[in-house]
Amino acid sequence: MQTPFYFLWWLLVSPAERPSAPAQxxxxxxxxxxxxxxxxxxxxxxxxxxxxxxxxxxxxxNPDNRVVTAQQVRAFMRTGKIDYASFQRIIEKITVVDNVAIAMGRETTTPQQKTANAGKTVTRRYTNVWVRQAGAWHLTARQATNVVVQ
Incomplete structure (x- = not known):
């Protein structure tokens, strides 16, 4: 009985949560x-x-398995603990529900200076959560995991 209920919910509620194709x-x-x-x-x-x-x-x-704030990230950048010679982000999927957009994919970085893995190529998986507030999108949460360090 759960399947018909879910299907009915999906028909009635789900479309209201998703933007139209052009809006999407x-x-x-x-x-x-x-x-x-x-x-x-x-x-x-x-x-x-x-x-x-x-x-x-x-x-x-972050990839060091620590939860950090914007101020901590800024401090890492100022002290050279986040410093890249290259940074490429490949978006694989963006999902939008109401005022939330979730971007997922992979990143390839070349850390330098005092950054962990300096001089190596680091590939990681990431998820970014964007929230639309007061008419603008803001990155609110991020998760990044190193998957290959060469």
Whole structure:
């Protein structure tokens, strides 16, 4: 009996949670733009842009298996613990539900200086959670896991 109930719920509620196809495409294009802007700001160490893109509540489950805040990330950047010679983000999927967009994919970085794995190529999986508040999308939560270090 659970299957018919779920199907009925999906027909009645689920479409209201999902934007129309054109709206979905527009949101995905905007999130893609913001994802790349954020990646470039990380590469450049541009904390001004990052703090404009990040929510006040921004939190990261980082590749060192630590949960950190925006202020901690900024401190890591200032002290050279986050410093990349290259940073490439490949988005594999963006899912939008109401005012939340979730981007998932992989990143390839080349850390340098005092950053862990300096001089190596690091591939990781990531998930970024964007929330639309007061008419703007803000990166609110992020998770990144190193999967290959060469």
């Amino acid at each position: 495409q527009a949101i995905e294009a905007e999130i893609t733009r913001l994802e790349q802007l954020e990646a470039q700001a990380v590469l450049k160490g541009d904390t001004t842009t990052l703090f404009r893109l990040w929510a006040k509540e921004f939190v990261v489950n």
